[in-house]
Amino acid sequence: MSAVTTSAAIARPALPAARRLAPLVILGLLALLPLATALGLPAHWLTLVTRAMIFAVAALSLDLILGVGGLVSFGHAAFIGIGAYGAGILITEGQTELLVALPAILLVCAAFAAVTGYVSLRTRGVAFIMITLAFGQMAFYFAQALSAYGGDDGLTLYEKSTLLGREIFANRTGFYYIALGTLAFCYWLARRLVASRFGRVLRAARENAVRVTVTGYDVDHVRLGAYVISGMMAGLSGFLLANQTDFVSPAFMSWQRSGELIFMVVLGGVGSLHGAIVGALAFLIAEDVLSAWTQNWKAIFGPLIVLFVLFTQGGIAGLMTKLRGRRDG
Amino acid sequence: MAEPALALKGLAKSFGALKVTDGVDLSIAPGELHALIGPNGAGKTTLVHQISGTLRPDSGAILFGGTDITHLPPQKRARAGLARTFQITSTIASLSALENVALGVQAHSAHPLSFFRDAARDEALNAPAWEALEAVGLTERAHAPAGSLSHGEKRALEIAMALTLKPKLILLDEPLAGVGHEEGERLIALLKSLKGRFAMLLVEHDMSAVFALADRVTVLVYGGVIASGEPAAVRADPAVRQAYLGEEV
Ligand SMILES: Nc1ncnc2c1ncn2[C@@H]1O[C@H](COP(=O)(O)OP(=O)(O)OP(=O)(O)O)[C@@H](O)[C@H]1O
Ligand SMILES: [Mg+2]
Numbered sequence: 001m002s003a004v005t006t007s008a009a010i011a012r013p014a015l016p017a018a019r020r021l022a023p024l025v026i027l028g029l030l031a032l033l034p035l036a037t038a039l040g041l042p043a044h045w046l047t048l049v050t051r052a053m054i055f056a057v058a059a060l061s062l063d064l065i066l067g068v069g070g071l072v073s074f075g076h077a078a079f080i081g082i083g084a085y086g087a088g089i090l091i092t093e094g095q096t097e098l099l100v101a102l103p104a105i106l107l108v109c110a111a112f113a114a115v116t117g118y119v120s121l122r123t124r125g126v127a128f129i130m131i132t133l134a135f136g137q138m139a140f141y142f143a144q145a146l147s148a149y150g151g152d153d154g155l156t157l158y159e160k161s162t163l164l165g166r167e168i169f170a171n172r173t174g175f176y177y178i179a180l181g182t183l184a185f186c187y188w189l190a191r192r193l194v195a196s197r198f199g200r201v202l203r204a205a206r207e208n209a210v211r212v213t214v215t216g217y218d219v220d221h222v223r224l225g226a227y228v229i230s231g232m233m234a235g236l237s238g239f240l241l242a243n244q245t246d247f248v249s250p251a252f253m254s255w256q257r258s259g260e261l262i263f264m265v266v267l268g269g270v271g272s273l274h275g276a277i278v279g280a281l282a283f284l285i286a287e288d289v290l291s292a293w294t295q296n297w298k299a300i301f302g303p304l305i306v307l308f309v310l311f312t313q314g315g316i317a318g319l320m321t322k323l324r325g326r327r328d329g
Numbered sequence: 330m331a332e333p334a335l336a337l338k339g340l341a342k343s344f345g346a347l348k349v350t351d352g353v354d355l356s357i358a359p360g361e362l363h364a365l366i367g368p369n370g371a372g373k374t375t376l377v378h379q380i381s382g383t384l385r386p387d388s389g390a391i392l393f394g395g396t397d398i399t400h401l402p403p404q405k406r407a408r409a410g411l412a413r414t415f416q417i418t419s420t421i422a423s424l425s426a427l428e429n430v431a432l433g434v435q436a437h438s439a440h441p442l443s444f445f446r447d448a449a450r451d452e453a454l455n456a457p458a459w460e461a462l463e464a465v466g467l468t469e470r471a472h473a474p475a476g477s478l479s480h481g482e483k484r485a486l487e488i489a490m491a492l493t494l495k496p497k498l499i500l501l502d503e504p505l506a507g508v509g510h511e512e513g514e515r516l517i518a519l520l521k522s523l524k525g526r527f528a529m530l531l532v533e534h535d536m537s538a539v540f541a542l543a544d545r546v547t548v549l550v551y552g553g554v555i556a557s558g559e560p561a562a563v564r565a566d567p568a569v570r571q572a573y574l575g576e577e578v
Contacts, residue, residue, distance in 0.1 A: 012449075012472055197435050197448045204421045204432055211419045214381055216407035216436035216494065225442070 023191075023274040027184050034173050046176050047244075048288050049281070053179040054240045056280035057186050059264040060273060061233035064190055066262065067271030068199065069226045070206030074129045075116070075136025076261050079109050079231045081143060081253030083238020088155045088248040096162045105239050106232045112139075113231030117224045136258050143250040154249025161243050169243045179240060183277065186233055190273050193229065202226050263305055332395035334359045334498045334528035335380065340389035342379060342552075349375045350386065351552035357498070357545075362520070362529045364539040364560075367549035373532045374416050376549070377500045380530070381413045382406045394497060408436065412491035413500035416532070418483040422476030426467055426486050429475050431458040433493030461489040465519055481512030488519065498528045505535050517541060540564070548572075 030053065037046050058080050065071045086105035095101065116135040123131055149155045160169040169175050193199050205212040205219045213219055242248045251257070260283065268279025286304075290297035335357040342350040349372040357363045365373050378384035380391060382403030391399045398406055420429050431454040435441050438453065448454060462468050465485040470478060475486060484504050491499045504520070505513050517538050520529070524542070533539050539546060540560050547557040548569050556566045563569055 192445050192447075195447045195449065196444050197440065197446070197451070197454075198442045198444050200424075200428065200432060200435070200448045201442060204424060207421050207423060208419060210383060211415075211421060212432070213403050214383065214407050214413055215433050215490065216404050217441070218402075218404050222442065 019272075023187060023277075026274060026277055027180070027187070030180050030183075031177075034176055043172070046172055048285065050172075050176045050179045050244060051241075052281045052284035053176075053183045054237050054244060055261075055264065055284055056277040057179075057183050057237035057240070058234045059261055059268070059276040059280040060183070060186055060190055061230045061237070062261050063265045063268075063271065063273055063276035064193070064233070065223075065226050065230045066265055067273075067276070068194055068206065069202050069223055071121075071223060071227070072129050072262070073120075073132040073227075073230075074255065074258050074262070075132035075134070075139070076230075076234055077253040077255070077257035078116075078136045078139035079113070079234035080238035080241060080257070081139055081248075081250070082109050082112060083235035083240075084242035084248040084252050085143060085146075085149070085155075085238075086235070087161055087239045087242040088157055089149055091157050091159050091161065091242075092149060092155065096159050097165075098161045098163045098168075101161055102236070102239060105235050109231045109235030110228050113228040114224065117227035117231070121220050121223055121227070133255055133258070136253060136255055140250050140253045140255070143253060150249070152250065154247055154251070157242065157246045157248070160246070161239070175244065179244075182236065182240065186236070187273060187277065190233075194273065198222065198225065267305060267308065331359055333357055333392070334361070334394060335530070336392040337376075337380070338390040338392065340376070340379060340386050340391065342375060342384065342386045349552045350379065350389075352389070353549070353552070353554055355547055355554065355557070357528050357530060359497070359528055360525045361544045362524050362531060362542055364531045364533060364543035364546045365549060366533065366536075366539060366546060371549045372552040373549055374502055375552075377413065377502050377530070377532060381411060381500055407494055410495050410497035410527075411500075412494040412496040412498070414484070414487035414491060414502060414504055416502040416506065418480070418487060420475035420478075420483055420486055420490075423474055425472045426462065426475055426478065426482075426489075427455065427458050427471040429486060430461050430489050430493055431455060433461075433490045434458050437493065437495055457493060461492045464492060465489040466515065479512070481508040481516065484508055484512075484516060485519065488516075488523075492523075496527045498530065500530045500532075502532045503534065504531070505533060505538055513538075 030049070033049055034046060037043055058076065062073065062076045065073055083105050086108060087101055090096070090101045090104070116132070120128055120131045120135065144152050160167065162168065168178065194203065201212060201217050201222050205222060209219050238252065241252070264279040264283045265276045266279070267283060268277065269275030286301065287297070290301055294300070333356045335355070337353050337355040340350050340353040353376065365376070367373055375384060379386045382401060386399065390397055393406065393409060393411055398409070421432065428449065431448070434454045434457045435448065459468065459471070462471055465488050467482060467485055467489060470482060475483065478486060488504065504516055508516060520542055531539070531542065543560050545558060546560050546563040548555050548563060550572050555572055556563050556569045
């Protein structure tokens with residue numbers, strides 16, 4: 001019997017429908033939201049969800065190393081900060097062109113990720129968490145020391161980035177769709193990456209690094225590659241964030257912000273990619289709603305997240321799968 | 330004469346005061362099936378770890394096909410054709426059996442880490458992976474997650490993974506341990522069918538399997554080699570009988 005007939009005879013099980021459809025449904029609903037504002041939803045929602053989608057790009061990038069690669073980075077906000085400051089400093093210096101700013105930001109993020117990742121990846125587990133936290137704090141203090149660019153107080157931007165001189169970020173709905181397009185592109189990229197040969201090795205190494213090593217792969221090398229890609233993606237989100245808020249400050253890269261990103265990923269369900277998007281949306285919307293309701297929203301929000309994660313195990317994506325399982329079974 | 334597939338020269342390793350590898354000299358010819366036996370805790374697994382590179386020896390040298398690999402990291406040894414299995418089976422539990430094997434094929438392809446193309450649908454990887462699964466009789470289970478396979482199937486899967494590495498030497502750490510009689514017989518038949526294609530170092534407690542398969546046998550006790558040679562000669566060695574085999578052999 002030849003291998004070919006065997007492989008044809010034993011069909012590969014299809015991907016569960018949820019995994020194929022969930023991201024399409026999420027992105028589709030997001031694409032329709034501006035219509036809802038036309039029908040009376042407060043315009044404030046457009047701004048809020050734009051911000052949430054920008055954070056979703058960062059959460060997605062974190063899920064790539066945390067969920068897929070098994071590396072709990074506690075300094076991921078540093079990349080958002082580098083992206084935001086990159087945009088902010090260039091705009092302050094009169095350089096608003098996106099085609100200049102974005103390549104520069106991605107390059108700096110890649111370099112920062114390569115250096116800090118190389119050092120961090122010599123450690124494992126809690127030590128990795130601590131050392132990425134330390135690098136994040138280094139970036140934070142560096143931004144605080146940038147007195148020419150606002151130092152501790154942050155930097156207000158009086159212009160936005162432009163594309164070939166056109167003010168693409170000026171219009172709120174336009175910005176919304178740019179954020180959505182960026183998110184959709186990053187999701188597609190991450191999904192391809194995870195399914196690729198590179199991604200297969202990254203996934204396998206999360207489960208059993210020794211097996212992957214004796215199969216002939218340099219696990220640290222692969223993880224570093226993922227770390228660099230992830231850092232660049234988070235830098236892209238920082239670039240958008242600076243353009244949305246017209247302001248950058250060291251708080252963009254505080255350790256609390258890094259912690260929030262981990263929350264978003266865990267909230268949505270680790271490793272599923274679309275879970276990170278849902279987690280970021282849920283986090284930012286809940287934060288907005290609760291903070292309008294009470295000043296002590298953080299005291300409510302923290303325990304809520306812990307309870308939610310404990311009871312769903314697998315975050316929102318896990319909960320959906322479970323609910324569907326109950327309905328089907 | 331051709332270079333030995335593997336040569337150990339005065340290999341030594343201690344865990345604190347415990348000498349687990351005590352000046353081991355060993356040579357395996359290309360295509361030879363060499364059995365390594367010894368009581369529990371003799372240091373067999375530790376020796377396999379040092380040969381595959383997952384542990385560093387304190388002193389001595391490891392030559393692979395005549396090349397000194399003592400300081401080469403494990404992934405480079407694997408790429409040079411040194412494959413291994415584990416005493417406690419080691420697979421990627423959530424990946425299918427086919428993907429586990431394809432991971433090995435991929436490691437030896439021209440682009441082991443390419444981005445973008447869907448690896449699961451890559452025929453350049455899957456075709457050789459199917460062949461390896463067929464060689465060990467696992468095609469029926471190709472799409473089952475490795476974690477859901479029976480113990481014997483996992484052992485076979487590890488051998489299939491080793492086969493994809495274009496091996497010159499495979500280290501097998503107790504491939505029959507914990508496997509039922511029927512599956513054990515199948516694995517012995519499999520190893521017999523593979524004999525001669527590459528060298529093998531077989532660590533095994535099952536003496537009937539050892540004497541059925543091995544070209545030569547080395548006996549390890551307290552980290553040191555007490556006998557090495559033809560199976561019949563080793564079996565008759567009084568030191569071996571006393572130290573290890575007891576009266577039963
Ligand atoms: N990482 C370690 N640190 C300290 N001691 C160890 C370590 N690994 C193994 N040992 C000890 O080294 C000795 C040899 O262990 P090893 O696993 O190599 O024996 P073995 O011959 O494979 O035994 P078995 O037949 O039970 O598999 C044992 O006494 C073991 O307890
Ligand atoms: Mg052992």
